[in-house]
Amino acid sequence: SLYLRLEQVREEERTRTAREVHDHLSQLLTTIKLELSLLQKKLPPSNLSVQKSIGQLLDMSDGAIQAVKKIAMDLRPPILDDLGIGEAINWQAKEFMTRTNIKCEFVNDPNYLEIDLERSTTLFRIFQETLTNIARHAGATEVYVVLSHSNEYITLQVKDNGCGISSDQVSNLRSLGILGMRERAMAWGGDVQISGVPDDGTSITINIKRDNHGSKKGGRKN
Ligand SMILES: Nc1ncnc2c1ncn2[C@@H]1O[C@H](COP(=O)(O)OP(=O)(O)OP(=O)(O)O)[C@@H](O)[C@H]1O
Ligand SMILES: [Mg+2]
Missing domain, CATH: 3.30.565.10 (Histidine kinase-like ATPase, C-terminal domain)
Known part of the structure; x- marks a missing residue:
């Protein structure tokens, strides 16, 4: 039936989107997180305000990684x-x-x-x-x-x-x-x-x- 075919197309789309979101976006976010922690090590620990900002950025990238996982999972477990x-x-x-x-x-x-x-x-x-x-x-x-x-x-x-x-x-x-x-x-x-x-x-x-x-x-x- 047409209904079934449309459902199938929609489902294939979800699967593809889930994969792309998961593979590309979480890859990218993980790289950002890695670069941030390298940067954190290079900067003097005495520079408190910059260290604090980087800490916050690290937390935010963690949050973004979790969010991406959840979105991909919801689209198509x-x-x-x-x-x-x-x-x-x-x-x-x-x-x-x-x-x-x-x-x-x-x-x-x-x-x-x-x-x-x-x-x-x-x-x-x-x-x-x-x-x-x-x-x-x-x-x-x-x-x-x-x-x-x-x-x-x-x-x-x-x-x-x-x-x-x-x-x-x-x-x-x-x-x-x-x-x-x-x-x-x-x-x-x-x-x-x-x-x-x-x-x-x-x-x-x-x-x-x-x-x-x-x-x-x-x-x-x-
Ligand atoms: N488990 C349930 N317990 C009690 N009432 C329910 C339950 N499931 C559905 N209903 C009632 O049946 C109605 C119809 O449910 P239906 O899923 O078709 O529409 P909806 O949830 O209101 O809207 P949507 O189109 O977003 O799903 C609901 O509005 C609610 O009043
Ligand atoms: Mg409903």
Whole structure:
């Protein structure tokens, strides 16, 4: 489908940008940092104001290096390409926990299934949107995430213990987050089920087909 193709192009762009930002910019910043510390050694320690400025510049370059790493990681975590969806979800869950202070427990599929990169990316992007929503709307203290599969589907379930989504909110056509989740899943012959219980949390179940019999492209590859 066109949707899937556009998603793929966007994802390739993110991967490329992430790599360029990471490789070029962090290289450059590391060189700046190195030159600064050489300069610091050459200058007389007695010149306090200059030493202080260089110290600040060194701190700033450290900050910039960290920021670049984070931006590259957010664009496209290499863990997704290198270690697969289970590890990527695990990493994202931990990152979410440190960032928001919301506990996030992940139970990986006990029967390991090799999932191709395109499906992994779909699941990962939907997962990120569910977490963003939880942080923004749920007021939850705990999230529970389960990855599993059956003969036909790969399933990701994300439950939170927040305020619960209403059916009006689920079907609100003006909000793009949930719509985007559905479209992503539908492109793989799957769906997204959402249910909320007031004050008892929201549960989101994402199913995508394991093989290509859904509305997935008919053999056209790039
Ligand atoms: N985990 C959740 N708990 C409670 N309410 C939720 C949760 N997730 C979504 N909602 C509600 O459903 C609505 C729709 O979510 P959706 O992601 O589609 O849009 P949004 O987050 O408001 O905007 P965006 O388009 O930026 O994603 C939200 O505005 C919020 O009211
Ligand atoms: Mg949203």
